[in-house]
Amino acid sequence: MHARQLTCDVYGHVGSTASKCSLYADDLKIYRTVGSNVDVQLLQADLDGIVNWCNLNAMTLNAGKCFHVKFSRKKKTLVTGFSINNISLQQLTEIKDLGVIIDKKLTFKPHIDNVVKKAARSLGFIRRNTKGFSHNTKIILYNALVRSHLEFASVVWSPPYHIHSQRIESVQRTFTRNLAVLASGFSHRQPYYQRLSEFGMLSLRNRRIVTDLVFLHKVIHNEVKCSDLLEQICVRVPRLYPCRNNTNSRKIFYIPRARTNLGRQAPIFRICSEYNEIFGIVPGIDIFGNSLTIFRKKLIDHLSVRSSVE
Structure with missing residues (x-):
């Protein structure tokens, strides 16, 4: 052994x-x-x-x-x-564990550097070898060969800093711009969110939110069996009967205070915060009552509309 x-x-x-x-x-x-x-x-x-x-x-x-x-x-x-x-x-000072590079300070910067480099290299391969391919074929190849690198195990390493998130997003920005150059009646100079809408795609940031909340749904419904994670999920119980206009009444999960960004971005707390933000905004969404299929669909529908107005 x-x-x-x-x-x-x-x-x-x-x-x-x-x-x-x-x-x-x-x-x-x-x-x-x-x-x-x-x-x-x-x-x-x-x-x-x-x-x-x-x-x-x-x-x-x-x-x-x-x-x-x-x-x-x-x-x-x-x-x-x-x-x-x-x-x-x-x-x-860093290790690679099950495909994720973990550095000693848990910033995940080496992992992000690695996946962006891999994704950019794969995107270059697609651009060189898919001349004459249809848009749908290119999107399928992008999803399989490029986006897969940028999303693997993102629940663990989702970037806490905007600069790292933008580096990841830049790969998809480049891809949608290349698609738009060859598209008829659509300019590659259109804003990123319009290009996403044109090609029926979500931003990578929104896709990570969907992945996070689907994971939370699975943990709560015991589809992911992990008692250590389940113990960290705390339902918020207000002391008084909440008013309808009280913002805190729409926060389902209790998030403990953290002094550092590392504490605030701990995976399970980050995911619970994401759910608190959308609960009450997305009509009919209920992580306890919705099936996984319905829950995921409501998330994607909401994030698609939100991306179109950003």
């Missing part, structure tokens, strides 16, 4: 007596809050326990493929070192 990723994470539960772990195929990650040398020793003890278990079961850990990374936004972090079979583990 090759434990490719043994990850030290400073986000967890302080004071826990054992590290948490995540296992996907042959990739094992263990993690815990590391705030003192005692925590370092406890994490190393857990690593030693894994090594002992492997030895008892005639399995071999490849220490050369194992490493550790510390997630923290502090300028100075605790100096740590971990080993397997007396072989020191390499410390990295």
Whole structure:
């Protein structure tokens, strides 16, 4: 067995007596809050326990493929070192986990840089090799070869900063402009939202909102079975009977206050905030009562109309 990723994470539960772990195929990650040398020793003890278990079961850990990374936004972090079979583990500043590049400060900037570069390269390939193709064919190829890069696992890494969102959107802006150049009776100088309407597309930002809220619907209805995420979803209960004109009465989910942008953009809180914004605006939308098909359709219809007036 090759434990490719043994990850030290400073986000967890302080004071826990054992590290948490995540296992996907042959990739094992263990993690815990590391705030003192005692925590370092406890994490190393857990690593030693894994090594002992492997030895008892005639399995071999490849220490050369194992490493550790510390997630923290502090300028100075605790100096740590971990080993397997007396072989020191390499410390990295970013890792690629299930297709998503995660940096030590959780900005996801390296991942965004990577997907924009891949998407731009794929878009260039389509432009060079689809001369004479119909618009519908080009859109199908774009969705499959370009947009797929820009949307994979976006629930996790959705850009918190406008500048990163615009970099992602620029790829689709370029594609719709190229389509408009070849379209009859439609100028490529038309604004982006008009080009989207002309070709029946949503902006990538709006598509990420749909993906986020569909994911929230699945978590609430137990289609995505994750008790840790479900525990973070808090329904807002007002102290007094809400007035009809009270804006807060339309906020279904409670969002805890956060001092940093990282806290505000934590995936589940970001998604709940997005639902709070559209609840009461979209007629008949109900994340608890609507089926997934109806819920998704109402979202797309609303976002399509909103894009046309932006």
